[in-house]
Amino acid sequence: MTYRSILLAWLLCLLPFSVACAAPERIPVRVGVFDNPPIVGTASGVAPEGIAIDMIRWVAEREGWQVTYVADSFDRLVSRLEKGEIDLLVGVAYSEERARRFQFTRENLLGNWGMVFRHAQADIASLPDLKGKRVALMRGSTHSQALVQLAEQFEAPFTPVYVDTYPQVLEAIVERRAEAGAVNRVFAALHAHTQDVVATAIVYNPIYVHYAAPQQANPALLAALDRHLAALKADPESAYYESLRKWLEAAPAHRYPSWLPWVAGAAGGLLGLALAIAAFLRHQVRRQTGELQRRAELLQSEIEQREKVQQHLNQLAYFDGLTRLPNREGFRIELNKMLAELQGTDERLALLFVDVDRLKNVNDGLGHGAGDLLLQHIAERLRSVLRAHDYLSRFGGDEFVVIVSEIGESSDAELVATRLLSSLAAPVDIGPTRIYSSASIGIALYPDDATTVDTLLKHADTAMYQAKEQGGNRFLFYHAQQTARVVERLTLDTRLRQALERGELMLHYQPIVALDDRRMVGVEALVRWNDPEKGLVMPGAFVQAAEDTGLIVPLGEWVLEAGCAQLRGWQQQGMASRLTLAVNVSTRQFEGRRLVKSVEQALARTGLAPECLELEITENVMLIMNDDVRWSLDTLREMGVRLSLDDFGTGYSSLSYLKQLPFHALKIDQSFVSRIPGLAGDTQIITTILALAKGLELEVIAEGIETQAQYDFLRDRGCEFGQGYLMGRPLAAGELAARMDRPELARND
């Protein structure tokens, strides 16, 4: 055999083997990298490096990946990942928003969080200090977004100075283009050690860094990463901990130049023996350090979990879910803290107890969903007019409490209260319904009125109560006399119940006349309380309380029956044959369809014809327009009972409802009448209401006519009916009967 033939035979022998062993095709994987050491670094210019890259290499070797690295800014890499231009992006912090756009490895690479560093000369200790400062942020980082949001929540907005990498964040601080900057804690551990850059106490946004892949990615890529990462993390001796040690234990802020190992190697040769011993010892230390590191990581992730849970619990315990404002507990803690700080100084603060007027009507009428929406709007409006150092909280229901600090004069608190009230003036549209809201505000001052949380609250609440009693949409300062009135109010309910049982209630009747000839066409029954101690008490002093407690229902039933009995009595005596009896009905009487039953009963017991009865219902009935109310109104109309809308123009009116509902008449509230013939704007309202009523074929009754000029004005513009002191004050039945035989009510009292 020649040398050639031997070689040929040998080659032929090898051929099948080499075909069988041809390297399997490697899977191409494009990995996005950016400069965020030590997780991933691209600054060396040669090849990317860092913890995330070590792991990629480890997995690539075992999975047969042909990795190519695509270096770009993080921002651009994220959009390239989304477009599928790269297969993996390393070192991506998990967020729910990102999880909707990408897939993430289940296993995290490591836990991380944001830290704020400041220039040594900048005066920044906590988050509120960032307000108005320039803060360097890495574009596209979750920590950047989180800090911006956090600062907004704390009302400490700053000016972001965006850069592309974390090292540039530090540069910006050193070069004083920013007073502070945010980096992650892993980067900080390695690099934030320059003299000019100091850590602040602002630590936030605990996150986990993962690998991310596009939505449509090959699931095998992430699965392989997960499998290997899980195995690596379980073994303290693994390449994972090796990598962590390599990158996290490196001397801060220093990287070795590439020639250094050679020089060091040469020098090392001389010290070989000594180092061998040292290396052995070091190996031992490292093993233990690795274990410690692993435990520290575990502990760290546990702490982060707990912090999250704690934050959530705090949120539940101290914040109101609906408006996200601090709740009663949160408020207490804050006020206690503030009062402690104020002790020994001569500073003052004001507590403003804000109670939304008539929220119950909205809840009852439009449902609690609408009430909740309204409350959210209100919270937002209140917040928008307060200063950053004022503290707004929600006590639940319709109650908000504001702490106004830095009060000089009490007029400062007055100013805030005025601003709060006017913030509510514009209507809120909830679905098709336009709602006009207002509030009653009570103000108590520290230390003038009280010095403890409880007493301050009690006094502010008392003052609020008075503001509400005076009709709402106003504020009142606390005065000691108010407490006495509240106590009186508390006993009112009991006394009123007794009054009803003991027959201390009575009715007065006020004439309603046709304006063209002053002929009496009806009477309105108005309740009075003949209190043995106080004499005649007007309804303004007790009707609202009776509405609040529900006593208005039996009270209203009594009025209905007593009024019907009276008119029937007059009719039987041959008087008042063409008069109707108007009875005021509270919206609470509609509850459970009870009103129809009580009307039927009153008519049946007294024998009065339904056509002689007119029920006056306030405009607010529009807000509780549920099935019961609609059914009741329709049934009453079918029975022949007349219905009128009382106090028109003062409450909530929905013209679309007005058209659908079976009303016969509307009563223009006396507040409008009292302003005519006065200014053009006021008279315009009356003219409009008259035109509207005509269009809807409703009769109009003007209330509170006191002067001849008002009378003439109304009559001349086509208002058919009127009621007022000019034509007749409310009188006891006997007194009115004496005048009943007069054909017209020309003049009286």
Ligand code: C2E
């Ligand atoms: P309302 O139904 O609007 O009754 C008209 C009120 O205006 C009455 O006051 C009446 O005395 C007063 N008034 C009449 N003419 C004039 C006038 O020319 N000038 C002025 N300044 N006032 C005039 P009153 O009797 O104090 O009743 C107040 C409110 O109490 C009533 O307003 C009504 O809402 C409520 N109310 C009275 N009786 C009852 C009742 O039996 N049941 C219910 N639910 N509410 C009642």
Ligand code: MG
């Ligand atoms: Mg009335």
Ligand code: MG
């Ligand atoms: Mg009225």
